[in-house]
Amino acid sequence: MTATGTDTLVLRGRGLGGGVVEGEALVTREAISGWGGVEPREGRIIESRHELVGRSFAGKVLVFPGAKGSSGWSGMFHMARLMGSAPAAMIFTTMNTKIALGVVVSHVPAVTDLDRNPFEVIRTGDLVRVDGDRGEVVITRVDG
């Protein structure tokens, strides 16, 4: 990408379903703990040692390595959906049962196994279009 103007970049990966959505990216290189790490009412990260502590993922395209911690992970993201605080979409890099089930019960577009490292090309605040059916991620960055 160049330093000025509007740039777009397309990444391809494995689509995990959920349709298409566009939203603002929230990026973390740290895995997220569900139960005990998330407050579902506002979709807020509460794990004290997490770099996003205090931030909410509600309505954001959450870009993160994946899920860690308790088996209550899906339950927390399920609750967040019912309370209207789920992320708009999920982009992640490490598969496990917690994130897989979390994706399913969140009912949002999700993509993994991207052809480029998403942490190197997506920054918090970027506009990101996630097509969970085709496995496509379009990143738009408006500089300045």
Place this chain on the structure above:
Amino acid sequence: MRLADDEQAMLDGAQGDAVQAAMDLLVRYGEVLGAERLIDTDNVCGANLFGSRHLSVCGLAGPDAGFSPNDQGFSEHSLDAPQPLPIPPVRAQSYQLIGPMDTKNWAVQGLAPEERDRILESERYSAEHGIHLMNTCTPYQVGNVPVKGEHCAWMESSAVVYVNSVLGARTNVEGRESAGAAMLTGKIPYWGYHLEENRYGTHSVDVAVPVESQRDWGLLGYWIGEQVQEGIPVLDGIGTTPDLVRLKHFGAAAASSGGVEMYHIPGVTAEARTMAEAFGPLRPVAALRYGEDERRAAYEQLNSVGTDTDVDLVMIGCPHATLGQIRDVVRLLEGRRVHPDSALWVFTPRALRQVAEQNGYAEALADAGALLMSDTCPAIGQFLPPGTRVIATDSAKQGHYLPAIMKVQGWFGSLAECVDAAVTGTWRGALR
């Protein structure tokens, strides 16, 4: 995903709407995982006790819709079904894990009578559907002891790491919805720890300091989890035979600081007699060493959320205490009393509380000003004595979670240090 004939029939609705929704959830889940097929399971541990908070968010369909609040709760929270469905009896042997309420000490938890009634109704609903009300995070303590090679579908990370490693059973860390679906179908995705090739060690850990007490095992687990994250550590240099309590605390700690779902201790755990057997065809991705510095680092990390030494609550029993641990607390309290400004709560499965009552332990604890509780814990039920600012615990897992969940300070130490804190009201623990 390839479905067997019976699975396809369930997906087509041959066994009713709820089983269809359960199979649909398992197929969606299996496809996200990248599983090729499902596997039969007749051993499912899940969490289906709902209070008003759970039921209030699932858009109750109203009294005329023909569904009980519990049908609606199970359909939404346990199956992710598209609408409320009548739920049939479960197919697989199914067990309730730790829940939100101690049926005896609910008032101590600060629950209103209406909330107690709601949860009791949820218990009855589960029982009527054939779910065994174990109400513990340690089903392996009270009769659900899977055998080597048995395919299970368990929630509860501390129990999963125990049965995978110590017993050689095969389960991933399931969630509420996948466990609920497995209960109704007797199926779970054949992925991850169900496959032999995913059960070999990934990291070797040279344990260079003696690891003997329960506290030592908790510290070792907490350090290893942080290092290997979701890897499979293989411990070298363990010269003793750790018992159930030590392995329970070790696994729970490793599953909290990281995501350890399996480990090997050659000569002790089920699937490896030697280091070579533990790694099978793999080479370790990393060789770690646990020495004095690493032990201290784990201790300091667990005690980094404590500054005030006035202890309001001492929590014992995460994962749920064994009878042996309860007896040890009773003996440590002999001739002493819990400080008037502190509380000492010991948590155990309901079935073991009954034995503890038979043995007089419950009464001995009560006489010393402590309380034996069952079915729940402060982190799951989200309760503390009113005004609690500082807790102390002998559990690395509880020390990891409770301060974050309940916004309190926390101390971690040995059982004796914890009982001492309850008696004096003051934390005096130290790593020696």
